[in-house]
Amino acid sequence: MKKYHFNKIGLAVCVAGLFSSVQVGAIDLAAASGLLADVAVISAQSSSALxxxxxxxxVEAIVEAQNRADAVDSAMAEAQEAYAAMERAVAGGDEDAAAAAAEDLTAAQQKAGDALNGVFPEVDSQETAAMQAVRGAQTIPPTFMMYRGRRMDFAVPIREYLVRCGVHHHKVALDLVSVTLLLSSGSFIRFTRGCLRFFRGLYYE
Amino acid sequence: MNKSSYVALMVVAGLGFGGTLCSSYGVEGSDQLIVEANKSISTAEASIGEARSAIENAKQLLATIPSDSEMMGEVTEMLADVKDNWSLALEALNGAKESASKIPTASSSEIAGDYKLLATVNAGVALSGAEVVKTGISFIEAVAGNKVEALDIIRSAMQDSLAASSQVQFNYERVKSLITQKYSK
Structure with missing residues (x-):
């Protein structure tokens, strides 16, 4: 029994020695400030290039430089937002949220660097793929309509809203989405207009 | 083996294991930190070199702008910003080099990492300062070349550049403060 006790002490000392050498700062605000500074440096570079x-x-070079500067500014805003989220998470002791914010900050830095070099993210294809993935997982039929050349997708936000409200049953969510789809669809609007015209015709006759 | 010698052996083994990891970090990890810090410093140096050439060019361009030009007031303002940022860039570059020189002699991996962070962020201050200088000189070039259509774009770019440079300086101060707090506990 005594021997077992000493082994435990030995193990604890070994582990303490190991951890004393590997000091991993899970949440490092100083490093995050460094990343934010790096994004700001990229912003200064893009302005100078402009x-x-x-x-x-x-003119083409100006347009290109302006696009890059705008994309860098957008990444800068994302980085600032991520840093603020990280500060809040650290203050609240939420390590998971802080780690997620740190990831967002790194992603924003990458985005800024890419934008400076003229590499822009393919937003449309990525968003479409994400939407398709969500639809595939939830078996929700295509739920978008074109409005003035823009693709209006409402199934994903509605589904997210329902889940946030506690409606996890897919069938209920699907029914609500279908009703929303029907109400927003062109054929329903045409049907309503047709009915109105018909009743108006009856009234005037 | 009696009780006290067993505990002593385990303590030595534990600390020795930790120490081995520390020393192996000291060789490879420290080199990596130096490489990363030097990369940031080289980028800043290159930009400072370009800014220096731009300043030399601006001296000649200034002579071509008539002293009674309506743009002279704005040119003077730009030159003041250029001067401030040029001094800042040179000072920050020296600071970055000083921090980087302390990485190999740091007593622990954590301290070495903090010196590397200070070096890279200070190099960032130098780089952003140099970029402000280049942007300001672009304005003088546009005035001297009577490129009226470019002035608005450069004005806006200068504002953004100054804001970005301030942001870098602010973050450098924040990094310094956070590191100081860590070691003053």
């Missing part, structure tokens, strides 16, 4: 393009007088 000024140089403006001086060159090459």
């Amino acid at each position: 000024a140089a393009a403006a001086n060159s007088g090459d």
